Amino acid sequence: xxxxxxxxxxxxxxxxxxxxxxxxxxxxxxxxxxxxxxxxxxxxxxxxxxxxxxxxxxxxxxxxxxxxxxxxxxxxxxxxxxxxxxxxxxxxxxxxxxxxxxxxxxxxxxxxxxxxxxxxxxxxxxxxxxxxxxxxxxxxxxxxxxxxxxxxxxxxxxxxxxxxxxxxxxxxxxxxxxxxxxxxxxxxxxxxxxxxxxxxxxxxxxxxxxxxxxxxxxxxxxxxxxxxxxxxxxxxxxxxxxxxxxxxxxxxxxxxxxxxxxxxxxxxxxxxxxxxxxxxxxxxxxxxxxxxxxxxxxxxxxxxxxxxxxxxxxxxxxxxxxxxxxxxxxxxxxxxxxxxxxxxxxxxxxxxxxxxxxxxxxxxxxxxxxxxxxxxxxxxxxxxxxxxxxxxxxxxxxxxxxxxxxxxxxxxxxxxxxxxxxxxxxxxxxxxxxxxxxxxxxxxxxxxxxxxxxxxxxxxxxxxxxxxxxxxxxxxxx
Amino acid sequence: xxxxxxxxxxxxxxxxxxxxxxxxxxxxxxxxxxxxxxxxxxxxxxxxxxxxxxxxxxxxxxxxxxxxxxxxxxxxxxxxxxxxxxxxxxxxxxxxxxxxxxxxxxxxxxxxxxxxxxxxxxxxxxxxxxxxxxxxxxxxxxxxxxxxxxxxxxxxxxxxxxxxxxxxxxxxxxxxxxxxxxxxxxxxxxxxxxxxxxxxxxxxxxxxxxxxxxxxxxxxxxxxxxxxxxxxxxxxxxxxxxxxxxxxxxxxxxxxxxxxxxxxxxxxxxxxxxxxxxxxxxxxxxxxxxxxxxxxxxxxxxxxxxxxxxxxxxxxxxxxxxxxxxxxxxxxxxxxxxxxxxxxxxxxxxxxxxxxxxxxxxxxxxxxxxxxxxxxxxxxxxxxxxxxxxxxxxxxxxxxxxxxxxxxxxxxxxxxxxxxxxxxxxxxxxxxxxxxxxxxxxxxxxxxxxxxxxxxxxxxxxxxxxxxxxxxxxxxxx
Numbered sequence: 001x002x003x004x005x006x007x008x009x010x011x012x013x014x015x016x017x018x019x020x021x022x023x024x025x026x027x028x029x030x031x032x033x034x035x036x037x038x039x040x041x042x043x044x045x046x047x048x049x050x051x052x053x054x055x056x057x058x059x060x061x062x063x064x065x066x067x068x069x070x071x072x073x074x075x076x077x078x079x080x081x082x083x084x085x086x087x088x089x090x091x092x093x094x095x096x097x098x099x100x101x102x103x104x105x106x107x108x109x110x111x112x113x114x115x116x117x118x119x120x121x122x123x124x125x126x127x128x129x130x131x132x133x134x135x136x137x138x139x140x141x142x143x144x145x146x147x148x149x150x151x152x153x154x155x156x157x158x159x160x161x162x163x164x165x166x167x168x169x170x171x172x173x174x175x176x177x178x179x180x181x182x183x184x185x186x187x188x189x190x191x192x193x194x195x196x197x198x199x200x201x202x203x204x205x206x207x208x209x210x211x212x213x214x215x216x217x218x219x220x221x222x223x224x225x226x227x228x229x230x231x232x233x234x235x236x237x238x239x240x241x242x243x244x245x246x247x248x249x250x251x252x253x254x255x256x257x258x259x260x261x262x263x264x265x266x267x268x269x270x271x272x273x274x275x276x277x278x279x280x281x282x283x284x285x286x287x288x289x290x291x292x293x294x295x296x297x298x299x300x301x302x303x304x305x306x307x308x309x310x311x312x313x314x315x316x317x318x319x320x321x322x323x324x325x326x327x328x329x330x331x332x333x334x335x336x337x338x339x340x341x342x343x344x345x346x347x348x349x350x351x352x353x354x355x356x357x358x359x360x361x362x363x364x365x366x367x368x369x370x371x372x373x374x375x376x377x378x379x380x381x382x383x384x385x386x387x388x389x390x391x392x393x394x395x396x397x398x399x400x401x402x403x404x405x406x407x408x409x410x411x412x413x414x415x416x417x418x419x420x421x422x423x424x425x426x427x428x429x430x431x432x433x434x435x436x437x438x439x440x441x442x443x444x445x446x447x448x449x450x451x452x453x454x455x456x457x458x459x460x461x462x463x464x465x466x467x468x469x470x471x472x473x474x475x476x477x478x
Numbered sequence: 479x480x481x482x483x484x485x486x487x488x489x490x491x492x493x494x495x496x497x498x499x500x501x502x503x504x505x506x507x508x509x510x511x512x513x514x515x516x517x518x519x520x521x522x523x524x525x526x527x528x529x530x531x532x533x534x535x536x537x538x539x540x541x542x543x544x545x546x547x548x549x550x551x552x553x554x555x556x557x558x559x560x561x562x563x564x565x566x567x568x569x570x571x572x573x574x575x576x577x578x579x580x581x582x583x584x585x586x587x588x589x590x591x592x593x594x595x596x597x598x599x600x601x602x603x604x605x606x607x608x609x610x611x612x613x614x615x616x617x618x619x620x621x622x623x624x625x626x627x628x629x630x631x632x633x634x635x636x637x638x639x640x641x642x643x644x645x646x647x648x649x650x651x652x653x654x655x656x657x658x659x660x661x662x663x664x665x666x667x668x669x670x671x672x673x674x675x676x677x678x679x680x681x682x683x684x685x686x687x688x689x690x691x692x693x694x695x696x697x698x699x700x701x702x703x704x705x706x707x708x709x710x711x712x713x714x715x716x717x718x719x720x721x722x723x724x725x726x727x728x729x730x731x732x733x734x735x736x737x738x739x740x741x742x743x744x745x746x747x748x749x750x751x752x753x754x755x756x757x758x759x760x761x762x763x764x765x766x767x768x769x770x771x772x773x774x775x776x777x778x779x780x781x782x783x784x785x786x787x788x789x790x791x792x793x794x795x796x797x798x799x800x801x802x803x804x805x806x807x808x809x810x811x812x813x814x815x816x817x818x819x820x821x822x823x824x825x826x827x828x829x830x831x832x833x834x835x836x837x838x839x840x841x842x843x844x845x846x847x848x849x850x851x852x853x854x855x856x857x858x859x860x861x862x863x864x865x866x867x868x869x870x871x872x873x874x875x876x877x878x879x880x881x882x883x884x885x886x887x888x889x890x891x892x893x894x895x896x897x898x899x900x901x902x903x904x905x906x907x908x909x910x911x912x913x914x915x916x917x918x919x920x921x922x923x924x925x926x927x928x929x930x931x932x933x934x935x936x937x938x939x940x941x942x943x944x945x946x947x948x949x950x951x952x953x954x955x956x
Binding site for chain 2: 029095
């Protein structure tokens with residue numbers, strides 16, 4: 001490449017922007033706070049969508065689509081909800097050349113309009129549960145934006161379910177939390193920590209929120225997916241009721257849950273390195289790039305014939321392969337370009353390799369030189385599949401080791417303050433919003449989540465010394 | 479069903495609304511003019527998306543995503559464009575609690591913002607062509623709306639390409655027109671007519687527009703997809719230029735093209751009958767429904783074991799099959815319900831069938847009783863695949879016969895007026911917007927398209943008598 005990337009160790013934020021732009025994932029837009037998702041970035045998002053959508057359908061969910069616009073009065077029906085979202089709203093006041101009688105809000109999330117519809121669709125216990133997901137764009141007015149991480153408009157999925165009982169809603173909330181964690185670990189190779197959000201960090205209008213939290217390359221935390229037990233709050237606000245088996249009217253119990261294009265930001269910041277992106281093979285738009293290497297016309301003919309056949313064979317085997325036959329760039333330039341774009345595996349083929357029935361294989365997950373090895377052309381399909389699986393695991397393992405080495409138990413507030421300078425603290429905590437606010441003010445760290453599977457016990461809150469029955473992760477967060 | 483559907487012969491419009499609501503495709507929303515797409519309707523749309531997206535990718539197109547909001551000033555840069563769209567705009571005037579300096583328009587279509595981005599992405603002829611598609615929601619303020627056919631917000635895909643020459647842009651425009659026609663005919667079983675739109679009907683800002691036009695069950699026309707050659711109009715408005723091989727600056731040539739959720743309305747209105755929907759197997763969310771029939775518990779055990787295995791076998795064979803094992807409904811009620819929902823093939827299994835190694839097969843495309851036949855359990859996979867292919871063809875053939883029998887050549891204006899009362903007229907026409915306006919005023923019919931492959935020749939315009947070099951289809955349209 002003409003210019004070097006910013007160094008991730010020296011300026012992680014500049015490195016991130018460089019990678020997003022140079023790997024052609026996204027671009028700034030003329031509308032402040034909005035982004036343009038370029039084809040390579042969108043294909044990565046399609047990988048995320050595919051992995052989630054398949055899991056939603058396997059667990060009995062169906063997709064639907066609800067309106068972009070929500071009457072302002074709907075948001076006002078749930079008091080915490082409107083308080084949480086009103087500073088972030090984009091409002092349509094004019095339509096078809098006239099001023100509207102009631103302003104319309106561009107959806108920041110769809111609990112209200114979906115609650116309104118569910119009130120009409122649910123009559124009896126036989127209609128429950130409703131397990132609907134929506135793939136959509138949403139708008140939240142943000143002043144400080146970052147490509148993928150925080151944009152005024154973003155793409156996401158939002159699941160909205162209603163159930164007959166609290167237990168079923170809670171089971172659904174945790175089923176989705178598991179599903180998100182499985183996607184993050186298996187597909188995105190991100191070793192997320194999961195748990196409940198604190199009172200201060202929970203969704204406006206929820207009974208309880210749960211999240212998957214990931215550690216970025218600068219050790220800051222990123223909330224990569226959330227699942228909320230809404231209790232009966234929205235059911236009461238929108239009158240979503242059902243007749244139970246005893247013919248008595250009951251309010252429904254709801255959940256909602258979402259993962260957004262933020263996940264793309266997480267993938268970049270968890271796996272990327274000084275050479276650019278590193279994409280997990282399961283969701284990489286291109287899993288294998290094939291680079292022909294030749295000088296004269298005779299070599300060219302031989303090599304091009306060989307790589308064309310190779311690319312076809314791998315494609316027919318169900319792999320996502322790209323043959324880079326551009327003539328205006330040198331092989332060395334192409335190596336850098338595809339490293340920047342994070343393609344997991346590169347296959348180089350020159351005339352000697354063709355003669356010997358071999359090819360050279362370079363893994364993106366390993367160091368630069370050490371990773372090259374020669375493989376036999378004959379068994380290339382199996383070898384490539386084996387290598388891709390190995391790369392997927394290796395990216396996860398590297399991220400897991402990085403996470404493990406930067407999470408520390410904090411026994412007191414002095415330790416805590418030191419740890420959150422450059423890592424995550426795990427500590428007894430009282431859970432109060434006031435205590436969390438003080439901690440944030442003093443350290444810039446917030447509670448990330450309260451793990452569900454912790455051993456019972458109690459201790460003293462790391463900050464205020466009050467009795468604490470749970471431990472939580474704290475970190476500076478995106 | 480409890481209530482009968484409105485009759486399509488007596489009140490096509492009431493029948494259409496009944497079918498949409500009763501087949502659970504969509505619902506009205508609390509926001510005037512917007513619709514809720516319910517899971518079954520959304521799955522049908524996913525079928526449309528899948529068929530189109532595969533074809534886009536096969537022809538070298540990639541997906542991307544551009545912002546929902548467009549600065550008002552952008553629309554004003556192309557004069558025909560702003561004139562065409564400004565009466566239909568939804569305008570955001572407030573964001574984050576403040577009035578905006580410049581109002582933002584909710585995209586009615588994205589030529590302007592995409593043109594702005596292309597101006598930055600294109601430098602040299604090496605960057606061309608750009609072949610991008612976007613799956614998105616758009617908003618056009620509509621006063622009179624109909625579910626799927628005309629809604630304020632709708633879902634669509636919009637392709638936007640830029641090329642080095644007029645010829646390449648024209649080739650792309652027609653490639654997409656062909657692609658749309660192929661999708662409509664092969665996947666949606668709709669025998670569309672294709673051609674150029676008249677001056678009056680073309681896209682605001684285009685050099686020429688092309689469309690696929692379909693005949694609905696009431697013989698009215700529906701434009702089901704459009705492809706536009708934009709010439710250099712948007713390139714000039716947004717300064718999209720490139721350096722050619724001689725190092726001279728040239729404006730790019732553009733195209734844009736779209737198919738929307740309207741296509742779902744077309745599928746309903748082309749194939750539906752007095753019993754409800756009839757869905758083409760290629761895009762039907764459920765291709766086969768299996769209905770177990772039994773009385774006592776012994777029969778139930780035998781039948782349920784058999785149908786469970788049957789459903790699994792068909793699913794493993796890659797078919798979209800649903801086993802309706804609901805106990806609160808009779809088989810007869812289920813027959814009606816799945817006929818309403820348009821499932822192409824129904825398999826009925828009772829104890830006698832299990833004993834005899836057979837099952838009863840009912841086709842949705844044929845008349846009610848005549849269509850039942852007994853098939854052997856042993857070869858059911860092949861038989862079912864054969865039947866689904868036959869149904870796909872039969873739905874196309876029925877629609878083709880219907881279209882053929884209602885398109886007539888009009889030799890003079892008297893014939894023309896009679897034909898367009900209840901069909902489509904094919905006739906010499908001068909092409910002038912004034913002439914088209916008179917025809918519409920007098921007959922409610924508009925030009926639908928001017929076929930591309932007509933034999934050269936000339937005649938007299940059916941309405942004004944001026945010299946005409948082309949013939950056009952005229953019809954009343956949605």
